[in-house]
Amino acid sequence: MSISSTHPLYDEAIPDYTLMRDCYKGEKQVKSKSETYLPPTGGQTLDGMGIGQDGRTAYNAYKQRAVYHNFVHDAVESYLGLLHYKPTQISLPPEMEFLRDKASINGDNIDHLLRRIHAQQFITGRVGLLLDIDTSGSGNPYIAIYDAEHITNWDEGSDNVGFNALNLVVLDESTWVRRDFSWFEEFRYRVLSLGDLVLNEEDLSTSEYSQAVVIMGENGVMIDRALYTPKYRGQTLNEIPFVFINTKDIAAKPDIPPLLGLANLSIAIYRAEADYRHTLYMQGQDTLVVVGGSNDQDQATRVGAGAKIDVDMGGDAKFIGVSSSGLAEMRQALQNDKEAAVTKAGQLMNSNSKQESGDALKIRMAAQTASLNQVAVTAAYGLEQLLKKLARWMNVDETQVKVIPNLQFADKNMTGQDFAQLVAAKQTGLLPISDAALHEILKSQNLTKMDYEQERKQIDSEDLAPPIQVQPVKQPTTTVTVNGQEDDMTDNGVSPTQG
Numbered sequence: 001m002s003i004s005s006t007h008p009l010y011d012e013a014i015p016d017y018t019l020m021r022d023c024y025k026g027e028k029q030v031k032s033k034s035e036t037y038l039p040p041t042g043g044q045t046l047d048g049m050g051i052g053q054d055g056r057t058a059y060n061a062y063k064q065r066a067v068y069h070n071f072v073h074d075a076v077e078s079y080l081g082l083l084h085y086k087p088t089q090i091s092l093p094p095e096m097e098f099l100r101d102k103a104s105i106n107g108d109n110i111d112h113l114l115r116r117i118h119a120q121q122f123i124t125g126r127v128g129l130l131l132d133i134d135t136s137g138s139g140n141p142y143i144a145i146y147d148a149e150h151i152t153n154w155d156e157g158s159d160n161v162g163f164n165a166l167n168l169v170v171l172d173e174s175t176w177v178r179r180d181f182s183w184f185e186e187f188r189y190r191v192l193s194l195g196d197l198v199l200n201e202e203d204l205s206t207s208e209y210s211q212a213v214v215i216m217g218e219n220g221v222m223i224d225r226a227l228y229t230p231k232y233r234g235q236t237l238n239e240i241p242f243v244f245i246n247t248k249d250i251a252a253k254p255d256i257p258p259l260l261g262l263a264n265l266s267i268a269i270y271r272a273e274a275d276y277r278h279t280l281y282m283q284g285q286d287t288l289v290v291v292g293g294s295n296d297q298d299q300a301t302r303v304g305a306g307a308k309i310d311v312d313m314g315g316d317a318k319f320i321g322v323s324s325s326g327l328a329e330m331r332q333a334l335q336n337d338k339e340a341a342v343t344k345a346g347q348l349m350n351s352n353s354k355q356e357s358g359d360a361l362k363i364r365m366a367a368q369t370a371s372l373n374q375v376a377v378t379a380a381y382g383l384e385q386l387l388k389k390l391a392r393w394m395n396v397d398e399t400q401v402k403v404i405p406n407l408q409f410a411d412k413n414m415t416g417q418d419f420a421q422l423v424a425a426k427q428t429g430l431l432p433i434s435d436a437a438l439h440e441i442l443k444s445q446n447l448t449k450m451d452y453e454q455e456r457k458q459i460d461s462e463d464l465a466p467p468i469q470v471q472p473v474k475q476p477t478t479t480v481t482v483n484g485q486e487d488d489m490t491d492n493g494v495s496p497t498q499g
Contacts, residue, residue, distance in 0.1 A: 003170065003189050003214055003222075006152045013254045017124045017149050023263040024076060024123050027068040030270065037267050038063055038274055065281060066274035069338070071266045072259055075345035076122045082409040083118050083376055087111060091402040095394055096387070098140055105134065105142050116145055117379050121247050124148040125257040129386045130171070130192070131241035131393070133230055141232060141390055146171055148254065151244075152189075156252045166240045166252065167194040173213075187216040192240050209237040232393050241389045245382035247375055258371065262344040269337045276330045283327075291316040373407055380405035 006014075022029045022037075030037050040049060040059045047055030090110060092099065103110040120127035126148035131141055153170035169192040177186045191212040208229055215224040229236055246255035257263070288301065292315020301309060309317055384403035391398035422438065425431035436452040448455060 002220060003191065004152075004172075004187075004216065004220065007154055009254055010152055013126075014149065016257055016260055019263050019267075020072070020123050020257045020260065021149070023070070023072040023266050026070045026073060030068050030267075031063055031066075034059075034063065038066060038271055041278075062274060062278050065277040066270060067277070068270045068273070069266060069341070071269075071341045071345050072123075072263050075259055075262060076119060078346060079122055079372065079375075080115060080118055082372060083406065084111075084115060085409050086406040088114055088376075088380060088406050089402070089404040091400060092387070093391060093396045093398075093400040095396045096390065096401075099143070099387075102140075103143050105132075105144065113143060113145065114379065114383065117245060117383065118375065120145075120147060121245065121375050121379060122259060123257065125247045125255040125260075126151070127245050128169075128171070129243045129245065129382065131386060131390050133232060141393070143386065154252050165194070166242065168192065169240060169242050187218070189214045189216065192242055194238075194240050207238070209240055235393060235395065237389075237393055239389065241386065241393065243382045243386040243389075245379055248378060250378065250382045250385065258375070259344075262341060265337060265341050265344060269334065269341060272330070272334050272337065276327075276334060279327060279330065287320050289318050289320055291318075372409060376405035376407060 022033060035049075040055065041062065044055040044059045044062065047053060047058060049055045049059065088111070090100070099110055101109050103113045108116070117127055117129070124147065128146040128148075128151045130144045130146065132144055134140055134142055150172045151169065152172050153168070154166065155168040156166045171190040171192070173188045173190050175186060175188065176183045178184075191214065193210050193212070195207060210227065210229045212228075213226045214222060217223045244250050244252055246253075247258050248255055290301070290309065290311060292312045311317055380403040384401060387401045387403070388398040391401055419438075419441070422431065422433070422441070426433050426438070439448070439452045439455060442448050443450075450458065
């Protein structure tokens with residue numbers, strides 16, 4: 001079997017990955033796929049879809065008039081904003097602190113890396129993380145992130161008895177490389193293996209984790225390969241330092257992309273937009289019909305200002321066009337689909353749309369929050385497992401590795417009455433809560449920036465300080481002459497001597 005062979009579950013999932021990636025990239029990407037997402041009309045097909053044929057010309061105009069609404073991109077960005085409303089809490093052993101500022105080969109810090117993980121969870125529902133060693137620079141380990149499309153093959157030893165152990169992962173690293181001033185596509189694969197690795201009758205016999213980087217020619221023949229065993233300061237691994245992160249688990253089996261329904265609806269709206277705008281266009285393209293002919297059959301027929309049509313005696317000329325009877329229904333169907341897409345994207349309906357009942361809104365927002373919790377918890381757990389693999393590789397204490405996700409996606413504003421009720425419940429013994437905990441609530445509402453101990457010291461210092469003397473404010477007066485007499489007037493125009 002070739003190294004480019006793919007896992008059956010990958011083959012099953014790749015159409016969904018492609019759809020999600022295209023929808024996320026937006027209108028330019030969707031329209032570049034032409035008939036894949038926007039089939040031609042029957043008339044365009046009959047007129048011919050070849051280059052230069054009338055059907056192709058009409059189809060290009062039909063596609064250009066269509067509008068693609070990027071609900072998928074907007075939903076992903078909205079969810080990322082919610083997930084990163086507050087930072088994830090990450091604890092590391094001192095020996096691994098370098099990852100906090102530089103976790104990837106591109107210089108991403110660990111927070112930026114987590115944001116990229118979350119983005120891929122929403123787009124394709126799957127992402128992979130690999131620990132590797134920077135052999136050309138610092139010699140430190142780093143985390144490489146792989147999109148779902150590039151994790152082409154894997155084996156977790158499902159035939160073994162007991163716990164499954166990942167023993168093979170194939171990563172497609174094909175990319176564009178520059179030779180002088182020209183660019184060429186290089187087909188490159190990275191193979192992660194636990195145990196013996198055989199490539200073209202050459203093998204790396206080991207019971208430890210090993211890697212192979214293979215470059216393939218366009219004809220599928222191997223033209224270069226490098227077999228080696230990654231080591232950190234002489235230390236090898238007895239496990240593959242790779243973690244799958246889906247939306248609900250870190251299993252090797254892919255998840256369905258969480259926004260797949262929204263992507264399908266976005267394509268349906270794109271097609272409906274094309275038909276609706278095509279019908280509007282045809283409304284302004286009436287056909288001239290001449291009954292009885294004209295005196296000059298060789299003269300080209302023209303319409304509009306300055307044009308003249310000669311018709312034989314008894315003849316007639318008129319325009320016929322497409323009926324507009326279905327436009328209202330098309331417009332309403334489009335509006336309904338757009339509202340459904342906005343709801344799927346997790347955004348609140350605007351004031352011009354139908355209002356949801358309080359219970360319906362509560363249920364939908366609770367479901368959305370549960371989904372966000374699931375994504376956040378899974379990403380944190382997957383990253384924590386990878387960092388623990390690194391701790392074992394570096395021979396440091398893995399129990400110090402903690403990744404605690406943010407599950408608070410918005411602040412709950414507390415009123416003064418709410419806080420007074422908390423204090424009253426504490427005083428009556430109904431609520432066993434400390435002053436420090438109450439202070440933390442105030443701090444979460446941005447009513448103070450000091451810690452509890454700092455606040456107590458500040459209060460004690462104010463108790464010892466002499467009271468501040470507040471002098472009454474004297475209003476400025478202006479002397480004016482009224483009926484020959486001078487009188488003092490305050491700024492509000494009232495005389496102190498007046499009632």
